[in-house]
Amino acid sequence: MNVNLPNFSEYGYELIKVMGRNRQGGRITYLAQDINRQCPVIIKHFQFMNQANPWWGLETLEKEKELLQQLNHERIPHYLNSFNCPEGMGLVLEYIEADSLSKIGHLNPTQIKTIAISLLEILVYLQQQIPPIIHRDIKPDNILIDDQFNAYLIDLGFGRVGIEEVSGSSTVKGTLGFMPPEQLSGKLTKSSDLYSLGVTLFGQIKGLSAIEMPKYLDHRGSLDLSSLETQVSEEFIAWLSQMIEPNPSDRFLDAATALQKLLPQRMLPPASVTKLPQKTAKPALSQLATPVNRSKTMILSGIVGLTVGISWGWxxxxxxxxxxxxxxxxxxxxxxxTSRRSSIGFLGIPSLSCLLGVILTALATGLIINPALIINGSQYSRVDLWNPRDYKVAEGIGFTLYSDRPNNQEDQRLREFLNQFRAEVNRYLFDPGAKSCSTEVHFFREDKNYYAAANYFGLNTDYGFLIRPLVRRPLVIMREDS
Known part of the structure; x- marks a missing residue:
């Protein structure tokens, strides 16, 4: 016996080694020898004497003991004994000679299916209990796999009996990245564990660790499964997609339904995955976007588009x-x-409907992000920041003068400047003999009005603004510092 381990001999057990530590819950798991029966066992130990250990860690052990006492499944470790000691409480469980799924390397699709079926069979058993039992913490660390790829489900400390709605404080137990969205709001269903199982299977196919999983989930709890197309069959991707639907009503009703749908499926993708398949041989993957999700996505996209468009229009x-x-x-x-991007074809060109969506989006975006917004940056807010034609200052032969700040104390100085300007440029720009105004001159004191007028008239400027002119008559726009 390791001298650094606690002495549990008076309770009938000899500790062999530490199997794991749950620092968050204040528990240590030991591999031990049952002295009387001469067989290995697992002991989960919660230490009262450590003040850093939260009391809910003890509650978790007691909950697991309560659940295991009423269960009898060959792939759920059996409850054997429990004892109280000065250092805390010990829970003794059956030892399973298997490794956790988190420690197993690459698995091929057939092995993934075997594990999925094995776990679904356990969930079917739990959901057949009256009332049904929800595990609430399915993840690779809580799944053991033996040499035949049979799965064992452990750690029922977060399990819940019944699926009635409860308060959030008593429901938010589990592991982020694997918990279904509804678990955060206290609404559990028989499909809640299916979501966690689906995320777990996705992580194993991709070879992701538990720490990496949250990075692949969006704010709704959705996963992009398109990267699995070359690894598993399209039928399995469609099945897995329904397992991990963020909305529980869009998943399989229960584990029995999910198991029934999985059993007949093939797992391997077509051998000619890099070639264009025949039309009759290619199963449609439109199942990945169910009619419900497709309509929701279209509605949300429409709201986003109208919000942007109406804001631009205002x-x-x-x-x-x-x-x-x-x-x-x-x-x-x-x-x-709502269109699936296909990896098949030259350079992975998207499907026709997706390509049309790209064209429409690019067209609308190009019209919305017009030069008026690019040139003016943070200063430009409205195209009609001012109406230059309402600020006429003076008229001369062949032209009219405008200013953005007329009728103020500097108006006289401005008029004198404009008259001088008229005298200087007439011979170069205008026809003195013209009977009607042929040229406009606009004078500005504020840059934002200069930009607004440039947009209004459609001028080329030194600020990169380029648009087809909207007026035919000659035009001069200048600032006070010109």
Missing amino acids: IHQAVGLGWILGLVLGSGLGLIF
Whole structure:
């Protein structure tokens, strides 16, 4: 016996080694020898004497003891004994000669299916209990795999009897990255453990660690399964997609249904995965986007597109055009997000509907992000920041003068400058004999008005602004520092 380990001989056990530590829950797991029966056992030990250990760690052990006493499944370790000691409490369980799934290396698709079936059979048993039992913490560390790839489910300390809605404080138990979204809000169903199992299988296929898993989940708890196309069959991807639906009503109803759907499936992708398959031989992968999810995505895309388009229209006083641009943008986004991107074909060109979505989105975006916004940056807010034609200062032969700040105390100085300007440039720019105004001169004191007028008239400027001119008559725009 290791002298650094606690002495449990008076309780009938000799500790052999530490198997694991749950620092968060304050528990240590030992491999031990049952002195009387001369067989290996597992002892989970919670230490009262360590003040850093949370009391819910003891509650977890007691909960696991309570559940295991009423269960009898060949792939759930059996409860053997428990004892209280001065250092804490010990829970004695059957020893399973198997490694945790988190420590197993690469698994091929057939092995993945064997493990999935084995785990679903355990979940079917748990869900057949009255009331049903929800594990709530399915992850690689809580799954043992033997040499025949049979799976064993351990650590039922977070298990819950019944699926009635409970308060969040008593429900948020589990591991982030593997918990279904509804578990955070206290709504458990028979499909809750299916989500955790689906995420676990995805991680094993991809070779991801538990720490890496949360990085692959979006804010809704969705996973992108497109990267699995060359590793497993499309039928299995569709099945796995339904397992990990963020909305529990979109998943399989229970473990029995999920098991029934999985059993007949092939796991390996077609041998000619890099070639274009025949139309009759290629199963549609549209199951990945169910009608419910497709409609939700289209509606959300439409809302996003209309929000952007109407906002653009309000800024530019063209709400009608904004509605049209918003509908085009929403349709494009909807086609992109509800279409499957295929890795088959030259350079992986997306499917036709997705390609159309890209074109529509690019078209709408190009019209919305127009030069008026690019040139003016943070200073430009509205295309009609001012109406230059409302600020006429003076008229001369062949031209009219405007200013963005007329009728102020500097107006006289401005008029004198404009008259001098007229005298200087007339011979070069204008026809003194013209009977009507042929040229406009706009004078600015504020850069933002200079930019707004440039947009208004569609001028080329030194600020990179380029758009087809909107007026035919000659035009001069200048600033006070010109």
